[in-house]
Amino acid sequence: MYRVTRLLMVIALLIMASPQFIAASPPQPTGFWASLRAYDVRVAYWTGVEPHYGAFFQGAYGRDQHYLGPGGDDATCASSSGCIRFWNWWGTYYSVLLVPKWGWLWTEPLGGPKWQPSNYQAMIWIG
Amino acid sequence: MKRLLLIATGAAVLLSILFVRLATARPSFQAPPEIAKIALHPQEFPEGWTVRTREGMTQPDDARHPLSRVNPSLISETFQKEIGDFLYSYTAYYQENYIWNGRYSGLAGNYIYQYASEEQAQKVGEALVNAARQAPNLFKEYDLPAKNGSVWGWAGKFRGEEGGDVDLFVGTKGPFLILLIVDGPPGEFQRGFEQLVGYLVHR
DSSP: OHHHHHHHHHHHHHHHHSHHHHHHSOOOOOOEEEEEEOSEEEEEEEETTEEEEEEEOSSEEEEEEEEOSTTHHHHGGGSTTOSGGGOOEETTTTOEEEEOTTTTGGGSOTTSGGGOGGGEEEEEEEO | OHHHHHHHHHHHHHHHHHHHHHHHOOOOOOOOHHHHHHSOOGGGSOTTOEEEEEEEEEOTTOTTSSSSTTOGGGSOHHHHHHHOTTTTOSEEEEEEEEEEOSSOEEEEEEEEEEOSSHHHHHHHHHHHHHHHHHOTTEEEEOOOOSEETTEEEEEEEEEOTTSOEEEEEEEEETTEEEEEEEEESTTTTHHHHHHHHHHHTTO
């Protein structure tokens, strides 16, 4: 009887340690989505000798981006990258929204609304 | 008596606010003296330009400066092999100058890399120039004496991916590699670039 009980306990432990059993446990929440504003607008990266600019967010996997400055999202449609919803995300964690030069930053005085980080808003994964 | 107490309390509050502000104030960045001597100074920018400067030390893996590991297209693989493993063994300084000339804005980036020796800096500088000369988007080389005083240098103009101009100056002085990159709409900042190069070649 004692042997059988010990055998059953060993089998039970083996089953609980198997990957299938672990995978079946409910996933633990590790983060959440939040609507955030960028904290910086500056050079993001280079291709050869050319700099590219971006709006930097705290977090990861940016999406649903909006411009909160004068004219809102519609104002961005004159940029060389088209409307803001088409602007690309960059970086290991996609936390940098690439900001175009033509029709956007280049025509804006320094300190103007297009250079203001708080005018860029997006949904960001906080994990 | 009450008035005196009120004044004393007010003064104490003001003094404590002042103390907290002074205690938490961050000192402004100070570049190492040798680098500060080479880097562009605020009074050297053209009259009529508004300039906002951000500066600091940086690392080989930081994407915000051009000679970083994350920008392998600056120097082709062939040249990287020729240079050897010291390409990214430097102490690096960045000076991002965001500029506005009254019509357009752009960037005048001054980057200084300190290598272990003059030979290393020269080797990287020459590799950069060789790579730049082979770039398909190079459309002008500036008439720059190869050596002005103690600075060896080269400058060229490129067409950017978004249709703008990118002016590049590569210089070396002792163990320092000096880069100046001006990015903006076509023709807008060329004079300013030439003026800034005029200062850098006489460091």
